[in-house]
Amino acid sequence: MNGRPSSAPDRAGLAEALFAPRGVALIGASDDETRPGGRPLRFLRKHGFQGAIYPVNPNRAAVGGLAAYPDLAAIPGPVDLAYILLGAGGVEAAVAACGDKGVPAAAVLADGYAEAGKAGAARQDRLAAAARAAGVRLIGPNSIGLLVPATGLALSANAAVAAERLIPGRSALLTQSGTALGALLSRLQARGLGFSKAVALGTEADLSVGEVGELLAADPDTDAILLFLESIRHGPALARFAAAAHAAGKPIVAYLLGRSDPGRAAALGHTGAIAGSDKAADAFLRAHAILRVDHLEALYEAAPLVAGRAPGAFAKAAAVVTTTGGGGAMAADRLGLAGVPVEGLSPPAIARLREAGLPVKEGRIVDVTLAGTRPEVMRAALDAALSENSVGLVLAVIGSSAQFHPELAAAAVAAYAGSAKPVAAFVVPHAPETVARLAQAGIAAFTTPEACADAIAALRAWTPPRPPPEAAPPPEAAALLAAGATGGTLDAKSALDLVAALGIETAPSVVAAPGAPPPALPFGFPVAAKALGPAHKTEAGGVVLDIADEAALAAALATVAANAPPGGILIQPMVAGRGEALLGFRREPGIGPVVVLGAGGVLAELYADAAVRLAPVDEAEARAMIDEVRGLAPLRGYRNLPRGDLDALAAAVARFSRLAALPVAEAEINPLIVRESGVVAVDALVRRAASFGV
């Protein structure tokens, strides 16, 4: 008997309950092994779970040959983990019963929650409340379960767990979807890679990927963590997990859906994820030093490449050492497409190899075909490539020997597992045994040039986590926002005032009352007139530019007043500069505040050319954003064009990004004119937020 705990378990207690339970209860266990409810019992026994297994089923005396209990209370021994296999209707009562029994954690199989519209979301909220009230931490709902191969804890309803064996390994798997768990499990195992723990989090009513991830960051059996995500949800918890994993030296690799419209729609339909934009997700992952891969195979094939490595592990060029010219060309071509520089051996290195009797060809790839496919040839060439200063990673490309001499092919490369510079392999033919041998030896063995280049490019893009800068917004800005009513969009003048309060120069302006004669201007012609109201788009006739004199101004004021009533009209001088930029700010669901820098003008919009970062950023990060926007190249001096004041632009980006700490939902400066000296905000849009959590 557990006795009744006063509250939910602490972190260590939760890890014990989830990953090393003394006893597990299967609430709603069924004898029908073809049904999901019948599978966990079968799988636990198949994979040799040594803890106690308690089927709970009031309608049967026994399930699967084990004594069944009518309810949790009737179970004699301690239960550390329950898997609730009932339909949604019975789940809340089962959670309450877990609380009564003192069960610290439970997984929930049922669906019909956050992924099932409004009613489902409400049901999910009730379930979360029930869990809190009972002091029970939940995995799910819509969780296909969790797996610990080393102890046979196969607490899952996923058909893939019917595999003959669950292979223990040192990577952990976290997914939202259950399918992904099964797919990854079967694919990992087919490549000879095992896993330490695997958990499907479902729709995350209580425990999120981040919270379970933190347990894995502290898990002595886990070296790397692989995430299959439908969307980024519960960003702050994910960020804490990433920080803990980084501190523990455990890389995280993520494959993230929702990259395209159909993908987002499918993800929404599937788990109710509110998908943010992919660029914001990318900024989130990068800021938290989570490696992102684009190919499904790269997610699991990359695990040995990243385990034991830290951000910056590979920053230089890659060398491709190959026993087959064609295979080397495939790899080099795709590495180049992925932006990874590829370098051949230096002339002295080639000379040394030739002196040693190894007839290596000159060229961008290190082709040792002529020397024959003996292991010592591959080793000499790998050593030579690893010795080059400009080389940071070596890719061994293995040809037909992989197919017919797996032991030889694998042995030559396996010796480089854990070498100071990473060594990976691309296996050109279909050669599963070589792939498995390499993986087991700790060498990432890729089976396609595409996944290979994807993973290597992700490793090269891996930078340390970026701590958010100390960047409190000036009190004036907060005061300005507090002054008006909450909610809604600021008028053009107030928006510019807020921008000015952030410390960004704005174009001078005067507000004219509609119908009144043109006011005296403290600046010269030409000027622009714009409706003060929030939606003064050019298309609506609410803007007149290049007004040359007073008469034209009077006419323009009449035009604007007619086209975009009601409210005042903003008059500004026309501001020229060497170029323009667009600066945006918004809060992405699940991710948090982001700042966006784009080149100004219609072409930049057409090319979707923008840099995105989590907000706030400091000026150094803002400079990195400027360097990333291709359309700002002219301001960087491209083709000897006159440079703009990029220091001032970086300062403006950093200051604008401090909106993160203010109740602003979204904001934009467009255009931000970049001059030879300084930048000037000409037009701004600010929408307040009632609250501004993630």
Place this chain on the structure above:
Amino acid sequence: MNGRPSSAPDRAGLAEALFAPRGVALIGASDDETRPGGRPLRFLRKHGFQGAIYPVNPNRAAVGGLAAYPDLAAIPGPVDLAYILLGAGGVEAAVAACGDKGVPAAAVLADGYAEAGKAGAARQDRLAAAARAAGVRLIGPNSIGLLVPATGLALSANAAVAAERLIPGRSALLTQSGTALGALLSRLQARGLGFSKAVALGTEADLSVGEVGELLAADPDTDAILLFLESIRHGPALARFAAAAHAAGKPIVAYLLGRSDPGRAAALGHTGAIAGSDKAADAFLRAHAILRVDHLEALYEAAPLVAGRAPGAFAKAAAVVTTTGGGGAMAADRLGLAGVPVEGLSPPAIARLREAGLPVKEGRIVDVTLAGTRPEVMRAALDAALSENSVGLVLAVIGSSAQFHPELAAAAVAAYAGSAKPVAAFVVPHAPETVARLAQAGIAAFTTPEACADAIAALRAWTPPRPPPEAAPPPEAAALLAAGATGGTLDAKSALDLVAALGIETAPSVVAAPGAPPPALPFGFPVAAKALGPAHKTEAGGVVLDIADEAALAAALATVAANAPPGGILIQPMVAGRGEALLGFRREPGIGPVVVLGAGGVLAELYADAAVRLAPVDEAEARAMIDEVRGLAPLRGYRNLPRGDLDALAAAVARFSRLAALPVAEAEINPLIVRESGVVAVDALVRRAASFGV
């Protein structure tokens, strides 16, 4: 004895010789089975070749237990095909001996030819000449051989041919590299897909991919042809092959290296390919209705998807029918990234399925998880999706049933092989048996979402071959080019005259002599002054713009004369319009003449935003090019911007592309000003070509 033929074989004779030889000679066959020269004999016997096998080796009485002949002349029976396994030094003599014996075709294993620098290229030329002189058609050099599984003709030195069995199938494989042949062979076979014929063409001294491809287009055992290309070489032959295959209803799928700098360098090092730009290669493949895939796996996994289909087979949206929400989301996400629209079922279709007891969810993917993974469920959902008007292809996503019930999982989808709308499968777990069963049934079974979306996107982009338009350039243009000396670059005035002769309006101009006073102008100020010499780049000070009056013109003429002597100075009016474009023409090695349309200005260059087509094009194709260039969107009326005269632009593109028939190596109009009505070429560059074959 063959007797001595008077000339090389005709096409049917060549196909017979290559694919159904009565006897094959292995010239330089060795007893050492670990050496390439020892393999073909072993492989021919292992795979049961029924024709005669004649080892030729003057140093041995027997090779591999077969009587060896001292030379070809000593062979008693007919020899239709020889495989020359000697080093490069002995190859030419062997080819001559083939001629003497009347052997119509020979493959050459040796390397050291076009891929090996200048000396190698010269050796390749000598070899080609020797083959012509002998009346022998050559495969190679650097050819790893050719394979016909149905007859056991395993005439190859590739280690992959040691496979237990060569599986006959209905796709043919053509590669340049030998590695690629082995890799594809092993991968195809692992997926249960076989092949009809496979040929590695090496560096193509005589027979090219295109020429052998034409034989396959006529081959009754071949339904589709898969190409692994390092670069596009011998474009005209490839084009003839593509036309023949299209006429025969046999799709061609290509995977092409050389997409990145390292890839091009590796390809160059490997086979001496002179790689053209990837965009030009893409234009070539598209114009000839060759499907292009980007993922290696897509090349072979796509074969059953395209076989028996014609361009336009899939033009609408894809539907994703899935037994697993997560797997469906993976596929839909990647399809969206690849630009393939994904549509769910219409409400009436959902209603009908529900009435039939199939609880399908609403949404972008057709998720039948709740209905269980019975074959009849999948079939009902596939039927419903195929019945939707807006759907042109259905992707069946198969979850864990693929892993544990291959026969059921495959049977449900296999029934749709050859259906009017294509049906493909994405198999989510590692499930090789299901993959093989589907492939054998004629359903393309993809194992990653990436290759799946890649192949489906290629199918959707597949258009009929584009016949080159009748587009002879005006005789004036030819006369202008013939007037000057051949070779070299035209001066600015002559280049503009050539553009005008093509029928494209040019800005008026006057030529001033250096040092002379400003000439009288037949147009008003402001004007521009440019050095007449070919390299009058803005950076060199050879151009002065916006010259306001006569005094400024005098100063400008002095400046230009000082910065860019010698020669005259071109004076033009400043030309304004609604936008500008850049029009280019060049001849790509291996591919032929291409025309390039880009948006003008520095940003378009930064974004590498250009449409490329084989030249010449007609106006309809030119319109398609205009639509493809994102930076021209403002001229198309984007955001209500004033439109430019795109009909005139299309006419100019078509006329400019007629340079294809003139001795011009490259040419450019930049800028081509697009006005509300008409277009005007302001500046042009033309470089003559001595000859202008591909």
